[in-house]
Amino acid sequence: MSTAAEVSVELNGATVVARLTGEVDMANATYVHDELLRSVPNDAVALVIDLGPTRYLDSAAIALLFDIARRLGTRRQALRLVMPPDSPLERVLTLTEMGSVAPIHETLASALAG
């Protein structure tokens, strides 16, 4: 079991904020996927995934984000991502058109405001 990534969760009103720290790749994508889904109760309005402390995402990680967006969508819950302007992740999120399923905010405050 890779422990290269950690998920820490806190509640902000009816919105769940999950900070994703470290590196996510095919070795730990399933773990991260399950941790994120588990963090969202049925009565939550939205999940905000903070990618500020994330150092690496590969296509398996992108796939898990797409899957979470789909699942939350069927539950009428929103997914929003936080990615600071100078993040090295920018290219991969752009190339995979991540923005098409989850809006990408530059700050946590803006993501919480929706």
Next chain:
Amino acid sequence: MAGGDGERLGRSARQQVAVAELGQQALGGSEVDELFAGVVEAAARELELEFAALLELTRDGRLLRRTVHGLPMETVGDVLPPGEDGLPGYALRVDSTVVVDDYASEDRFVKSAMQQQLGIASAVAAPIGARGRHFGVIVVSCREPRTYSPDDVSFLQSVANVAGAAVERARADDVVRDSERRFRELADTAPALMWMTDPDGHVIFVNEGWLRFTGRTLADELGDTFASSAHPQDREELVEAWDQAIKTRDEFRHEYRLHRRDGVYRWVLEVGVPRYVAGEFLGYVGTATDIDERKAMEESLRASEHAFRELADSAPVMIWTTDADGLVTFVNRGWLEFTGRTLQDELGDTWALGVHPDDVPEVDAKWTGTFAERDGWEHEYRLKHHDGEYRWIFERGAPRFEAGRFAGYAGSATDIHERKTMEERLRQIYEREHRIAETLQRSLLPERLPVIEGLTMSARYLPAGHGEAIGGDWYDAVELKDGRVAVVVGDVVGHGLRAAAAMGQLRNAFRAYALVGSSPSEVMGRMNRLTIGAGDDTIATALLLMLDRETGQLTYTSAGHPPALVVGRDGTRFLEDGRSMPVGAADAAVFREGTAVLEGGETLVLYTDGLVERRDIPLDRRLEELAEVAGSGALELEDLCDRLLRRLLGEGERADDVALIAVRAEPAALQRISLRLPAEPDALLGLRRRLARFLHSAGATEAESYEITLAISETCGNAIEHAYGPGDASFQVEVELDGDELVASVRDSGSWRKSRGASHRGRGLKIIDGIMDSSDVVRDERGTVVNMRRRLSAGVPA
């Protein structure tokens, strides 16, 4: 009467044969119980008596019936109560063979309960024991009064002697085994006795182990004390050997008896080697190893050998003769029983028959020479036993002359296999002992560093300039179980013996704790507690770091020590974090950690304050000088160390000792990456670390580094997901620079094609295409290769 004499002679001869056979059995290493059974049976048979028993003397002085003949089996294991031990007990007390012709006229002791029950009328008892140590007693008896001849009595004594010799042999074997076990323990725990002298042979240091052993204080031991704790009888020889060694500066090696604190003299093996620093002879450093067990074993071996020699002399077991041409004309039954052949097989030109092939040339050469000169013959060689095993025998022979004419040789052979194999084991024990002594030696000499793959290291130690030849500075490096490398440099406050002794302890503590500890702060914490616990007010500064050779990741803590210097491509930097209190300063000290990354080709310099401290110049200024000297041009590590010492210390006298260690991560791995990795997701993290270092040293920006790493990892992800089938579940990654372009290839042994749609593999390919300037896929019968190129914006540093 002639007939009576003949019968008596016949019985005497039979008895001798029986003793010889038992002796052979004992020499052949039979189990003790088996031999005892043979002993009681032969005693009853040859003396034509109904009953025989062998009783063992237990530790608490009682007699245990161990083996019987003619008596009910259930009496085996009975213990004769003291005071009711009758004839056997009496025989032991008077320490000689006791004869009872008729119990009716016996008043020295009473019959045992069993003798009364069986109606015993006469008996003989002979003590079993060698060298005054009784093992037990053998008793024969019958229901009629009887007169025993002197031959009968001496026969029973002989039989008892064989039994005694067998017991001795068995005990000697046990001692060998026990001693080996002890040596293993010794090697594991290394309770070393160590000492050091100055050039005049005066003792300037003994370690804790030595003081614990002798029970003396450091003050007692220092100075002109050599041999003062040796046994008076050994002293003269010891001093002579020591004087000789120190005169010639040879290695010193001597065995003598050393006075232990409990008043017992123990045999020790002392080994000393001359120590030199920068070519200057500084005296000796040595260790003493307790070899008392081995000595005792040698002694018992000698004694038991002696007993066997006597036995063998009185019972010539294997006999042969030759004619004047060297042809075998006779071998006795003992010989035939050993070889398992017939007399016909053995006669004639058969001297090489059954001789171990490896021993044939030597036997041949020696026998030819001996025979030609009509010399006496004496040789040890291996002869094939009828069970197929070669056994060592000792053979002895002499020329025979008949009417003044040479008639051939007559000789005998003895099975000495047990003794020979014991010698071999003894030799192994000696060797092990020497290895232990030498290992201990090395642990005290700081001039050696381990060879660690992926790193080059170089170190220097300079003692202080005057008088104080010993200081408390040290350095060390060890490879840890998880593949990281721990490096330490330290400085015990103060000089002289106490500082050196404390240094030795800290050095050992570092080695031990580094192997079990997971972080520098944990290891330093343990060293701190050990130092506080010793209660001798030792204070030391130390810098301890752990380096991951794969990633270059450094973790370190500094216990009041000057900062380590990193000499990199673009200049130098000090590792200033992880500042903590010195070791030994406070019980509850917390050791903070700093982290850094050592790039390929960069050099770490760790040193003690002797290198930088000068009364007339502020420390900051001196650290700047250090960085300047270290950073001015790339150098081999050895040259770097020399230059640092020369430029920073100059020619003058040193007031303080100096330790310096430089560690360089080998840059070779960064010129290109060529890796074969298992087709498992867990392999990707390590690969990304390697790529990050490579790309960093290639001058890639952070974004470029991330993207290229991602593209190559995606390609590898494909290889991992497509690895299948028997064959080889691995893939090969090659990365190198071609001018300002990065060229990468990933080869696997599977075949895969571009997926379509929105699966993450499809995304993976999209990522690769989007990031790399070009990528193409080549499939052949061996598998699939993906080739990629990407231009780097910053270009490549020269």
